[in-house]
Amino acid sequence: MRLLWLALTDSGPSQNILNILQPSDHLAPLQPVTRRLSLATVLLKSWLLYLLTTVRCALYGALWSISGRWGWRIHTTVAHLPFGLVLKSTRASHGDGDALRMLDTLRVNSVNAPILIDSVHDGHVAHALSTYVDGEWCPAVHDLSRQDKERLVGDVRNQFASLYSQTHTTIVDHPICTISYTTVVDPRVSWVSERGLQLRSNEEFFRQVWLGIDFEKNQHTVRPRIEPVIIAARVERIVFCHGDLAERNLIFPGGLSAWRQGRSRVCLIDWEFAGWMPEPWDALKATISECEADNEWTRMVRAIFPRAGQFLDADWIWRAEAGMGII
Template sequence: MIMKTLPSRFKPWIYRRLLSLGASRSWCIHPAVHRLPFGLALKTSARETSINETAALRFLEASKTVNLNFPFLVDSTTDGTITYMLSTYIDGDCACEVMEGFSSQDWRRLELDLRGQLTSLHIQTSSHHHNICSAAGGIIDDPRMSWVAEGALELTTTQDFFAQVWLGLDFPWNRDTIRPAIQPLVDRPVPVSLCHGDVYPRNIIFPGGVEAWRAGKTRLCLIDWEYSGWMPTPWEALKATFIEAELDSEWQIVICHALPEFGEYLDADWLWRSKSRMMII
């Protein structure tokens, strides 16, 4: 790819020109994503989030992680304010646009596909010694616990991590109610692995279209790795469901079936979200 051979100082100008050209040719498919010719996508974002996604994709490519579909990183550069990330474009249907017409067989296929790919990711990257950090190696910056980045908190153990996930257990109204059920999970050591950190329908593409996926010709592809990081592995399930408002929502059920080993953590998270009187802002 020619972009990799160009001096870095020229790249932001080239990408800005592509964005300008795309504005007149209807290449923009999202405020931050342009679909370019030759099966490519150009994504722009704040420097920190794009650097994190770039780091995750580079790691996955270098590690030859099997049984996992993700976009191929072509190039990434920054002008100091905006980061430009060039990757392969995953042409297909987004899960959020087609799930309304899913049959029971489709839901089951989705659960199995997610389970196979996420389990492969977690097993192949699992460690009891890796630092808890973003994919780029920095402090975790995630909307589920935004106070960690705001306070520049370094979480050195899984106990530190879950103490931030489930705040307020020592408050008087929680001490004798929800804390006895949640604290054992906070204290339990678990492996750290690379987590996507935003497994949600908008970040799932069925390459070639949902009909090809139904026919078993393709597997789903996970896109948008901005919130990926080296996290305690149950985090994948917690983050994938944290905006669900009902225990029996379709997506809550999908994640429970795709990642059944984290059922205790999902139950604890629901208990905390519904009873702790703590607000995520």
């Protein structure tokens, strides 16, 4: 497949930030995504199929406690187990498990993500057992070279484009919801789950994202610039979104230098906020922690999601001027 590489200029905000280049001859080509389980993990997966849910819940509960005592925890919710496994246990209504299972059903290996071995929910805690991605965490973008940034944009953009093209739903009135078809649970729109809102269209969804544009103070300032984007959102596809793209959720398997040489593809972890969402959602979520509208990361996000530009612009207007704040 011919890839278009996006070169990010270091120019100021007013200048054109993207030049689309032909396949870059100074960057190693992207390898196809390969996701393969070792024989041992295939056998483990098959064995777990024979166990009752209650037994597996007890097993993961015990493993979680042991991991605390034996120093296997690498994060408050994540334990690195022996044999290249990871156990993520969260007090969420759903964990990463359903999303990772969904990725397994894609026809084409498109997204490099941990491979799910098993997942259960014991009523309080969601446990997901998956493969450990042995590699290097993505450094802060300002520590990446210009070529790394180009490569990262190309790699991530290619994975998302493939994910979206395989998952976009053709069902009329498909709800906007979590992977488990429950109300959207996301800190960016925390009020949606608090009020148990069922969102049946992109328009309804974006009216929740950009709350308060009808308030008197916003009516003649913010609303005229955001309303057309909400209307334009009607035709956006509903796709399977990751929901938390950030440097901290990217791992270079085998290390940065293997990735630079084209021997691996960047891996996307942390699928807890994945769901059926309008396509521009991943771009909005990827910039949620940014305090500036135009910095290296936001420019990369625009290049990764080239169709999300007007939604990112609207989001910045809302965040800067609507006076609503995200709690």
